[in-house]
Structure formats: C-alpha cells, structure tokens
Amino acid sequence: MVKDGKSRQADLYGWRRKVLMDEVTVYPVCCEQLSAGRSDKEWLDNVLAGGAKIVQLRDKKSDDRLLLEKAKYFREKTREAGALFLINDRFDIGLLADSDGIHVGQGDLPPEEIRRLTPDWIIGQSCNDLAEVEALGAQVQAGSSAVDYYNIGPIYRTDTKEGLHTFLGAGDIQQISAACPLPFTVMGGIKWDHIPELAAAGVRRMAVVTAISMAADMQAETRRWIDEIRRVTTLPVNSL
Numbered sequence: 001m002v003k004d005g006k007s008r009q010a011d012l013y014g015w016r017r018k019v020l021m022d023e024v025t026v027y028p029v030c031c032e033q034l035s036a037g038r039s040d041k042e043w044l045d046n047v048l049a050g051g052a053k054i055v056q057l058r059d060k061k062s063d064d065r066l067l068l069e070k071a072k073y074f075r076e077k078t079r080e081a082g083a084l085f086l087i088n089d090r091f092d093i094g095l096l097a098d099s100d101g102i103h104v105g106q107g108d109l110p111p112e113e114i115r116r117l118t119p120d121w122i123i124g125q126s127c128n129d130l131a132e133v134e135a136l137g138a139q140v141q142a143g144s145s146a147v148d149y150y151n152i153g154p155i156y157r158t159d160t161k162e163g164l165h166t167f168l169g170a171g172d173i174q175q176i177s178a179a180c181p182l183p184f185t186v187m188g189g190i191k192w193d194h195i196p197e198l199a200a201a202g203v204r205r206m207a208v209v210t211a212i213s214m215a216a217d218m219q220a221e222t223r224r225w226i227d228e229i230r231r232v233t234t235l236p237v238n239s240l
C-alpha cells in the first residue's frame, strides 16, 4: 500500500511522540559559550555518542547563515542516531533544516501559529510558574493546545540565561505539574546531585546545559545521566 502525505505525516508525528514519551531522560541543550572551548558540533557528536535521544540547538549569537548550517548538521547527525532535534525559538531555521520540532518560551512565537504549518512537529513550551501551567492545562482540557510537552523552570539558581531572578525549587514541582497532563521537563541549574530529589518529585525528563556542556568528557557524562535517571525513576519513589 502506498501511503499518502497525510498518513506519512501522522506516522512521523507518532514516532516523534513515542521517542519523547518512552526514550527521553536527559535533554541536553547546547551553549557554545559555555562548552569549555568546544563547538556546538563537537557537543552534538559527544551527546549523541553518549546516547541522547533529544537535543536542542540553542544559539542566540550566530548569524542566520551560520545557524542554518549548524542546524543542518544537527539534522543529519540526529537522524543517523535516531534522536530528536529541536530548534530553540527559530521557527524559520527549524523549517529550513527540517527539525523534529521547536522549543518556545512564553514571549516567543505562539505554539498554535507554529502548529498550523507544522502538524508533525514536537512543540515544547516554557512555563515559569503555576499560573502558566494552569493556563496550558486549561487549553489541553478544551482541546485547543498545540503543545506536546512543557518545561517547568528555572528550578535552581543558574547564570546560563541572563535575567533570571526567581527559582522555583524542587518542592513545588509535583503541585505545578499536576495542573497540566502533558509530559514535562524541568530546567535551570540542574546538577548531578539534584537527580534524586527531582525524580522523587515525579520528574522523568531533565533539560540541562552546563551540567553536560562543561563536563570534561561530555559523552561519558551524557551516558551517566541517562543511566542514573533510568535507575532512579524505576525505583519506587519512597525508596530514593
């Protein structure tokens, strides 16, 4: 049977969602300025070799031509590795490089507008407090949400992104995540020692920049995070 465009699109979206749901544990996000002199391409080669199943290209400094060239490299390498490639903020670059999706913040392009043109993309949205998660939860209830996953954060103090002043801490994650039934990630200042308390709060997917980008051996560190998140999230919560 020859598949038409629509069913191929549905298959692709189904595959992307399955990887997100079943395989994503650590979610490495790049930042060339915080990678101990290593390029985003080197970062990518290492995190993929370490087994990452999702990566985000977050580059707010390169000009558009360089960013597109980088995005195409990310596309090629993630496809070979069977991993998801999400672009940060830049819908145009994601489209041109054929990314698997995009991550947007509250002030970035609206997910519903993005969805109109990309029915098969994974769309992630940042939520910075309970009210934003509740608003997303209400959209999901109403059947009007275009979002596949949301991020709760920043959780801990971090200098990786400028202008962050309020850090949620791990204590409220359970209450916040209960407000929206979509899968969620957490981000912001997450280090190795936080894994148990995040897992105990119900977290299954952890987005990190410097915990991996500043590691001496990024490949080994990615593998270590994947193994540890798997290990602690298969234990009953009260045994942590």
Ligand SMILES: Cc1ncc(COP(=O)(O)OP(=O)(O)O)c(N)n1
Pocket: 027, 029, 056, 058, 088, 089, 103, 104, 105, 106, 108, 124, 125, 126, 151, 153, 161, 185, 187, 207
């Ligand atoms: C997985 C993930 N979560 C949150 C963010 C932050 O997005 P945003 O609030 O739009 O900030 P910038 O990354 O654009 O500076 C993220 N990138 N990824």
Ligand SMILES: Cc1ncsc1CCOP(=O)(O)O
Pocket: 153, 154, 157, 158, 159, 160, 161, 187, 188, 189, 190, 207, 208, 209, 210, 211
């Ligand atoms: C982009 C972003 N948004 C919220 S926290 C953050 C940076 C997270 O980086 P790190 O894992 O190094 O704290």
Ligand SMILES: [Mg+2]
Pocket: 088, 089, 103, 104, 105, 108
């Ligand atoms: Mg953004």
